[in-house]
Amino acid sequence: MLDKNGIAKRIAREVEDGFYVNLGIGIPTLVANYVRDDIEVEFQSENGVLGMGPFPFEGDEDADIINAGKQTITTLPGASFFDSAMSFGMIRGQHVDLTILGAMEVSENGDIANWKIPGKMVKGMGGAMDLVASAENIIVAMMHTNRAGASKLLKSCSLPLTGVACVKKIVTNMAVIEVTPKGFKLLERAPGVSVEEIKNATEGALIIDGDIPEMIL
Numbered sequence: 001m002l003d004k005n006g007i008a009k010r011i012a013r014e015v016e017d018g019f020y021v022n023l024g025i026g027i028p029t030l031v032a033n034y035v036r037d038d039i040e041v042e043f044q045s046e047n048g049v050l051g052m053g054p055f056p057f058e059g060d061e062d063a064d065i066i067n068a069g070k071q072t073i074t075t076l077p078g079a080s081f082f083d084s085a086m087s088f089g090m091i092r093g094q095h096v097d098l099t100i101l102g103a104m105e106v107s108e109n110g111d112i113a114n115w116k117i118p119g120k121m122v123k124g125m126g127g128a129m130d131l132v133a134s135a136e137n138i139i140v141a142m143m144h145t146n147r148a149g150a151s152k153l154l155k156s157c158s159l160p161l162t163g164v165a166c167v168k169k170i171v172t173n174m175a176v177i178e179v180t181p182k183g184f185k186l187l188e189r190a191p192g193v194s195v196e197e198i199k200n201a202t203e204g205a206l207i208i209d210g211d212i213p214e215m216i217l
Contacts, residue, residue, distance in 0.1 A: 002173040002190045002215075007141050009034040009217050011100060011171050014139060015041055019097040020090075022046065022131060024114075025069035026102035027141040029055075032073075044096060046127040048087045051079025068127065088127065092134050099135035101128065103142045103167075105157040108204030110167040110179040112140065113159035125162060132163025144172035144201050151203035153177070153184060174198050176215060183207055188215045 002010070008030035015021060015031070017039035023029050032043050033054045043052035045067040052067065053074035061072040090096060103114040112132060115125045132138065145151055153170065170177045175198045176188035183205030189198055189212050199206055 021098045024101035028100040103140045108183040110165045113157040132166045140170045144174040154203045
């Protein structure tokens, strides 16, 4: 089974040369640490950064250079900083090739809930609503189950939705799953995880076609 870094490492294999990529808060921010050295990728953060690099080493942090999750980051040569209007112009104008988001729930038809738990104070949906409405390629990074062991890959989301039928692929600590018109399709399983375990941890319809290979990280 994967940890958060393992999930990020697997998602990094989905990033292609020349991509502009938006990284959401949480596990997605780790993806920049694992992208191959032989490709060029521009990471965009909705607070107004293009050209993010890996997280800084301890002691090298600059408190003025942060991502959307208020974590300190590094920038690569040629990086630029701009206001929110420019940042969301990039997002709404569909100039981002890949969006990687965290989620609390995903439904079998690709709905995503990642901004609010009823009864808990939040500032609002934020930039997630623009990302899910504009992006054509959304990968979700998440744990397969919650702390109580209940599935987070559901027939339908129980939490307030961020977007409808927008998720294309999910990478969890247990599996890589594609969202299809017929439900979740199992593509890969995490090291040491059986197909049966994934099936038991998935509430939504799960399509299993042939032998399921183990992930290559």
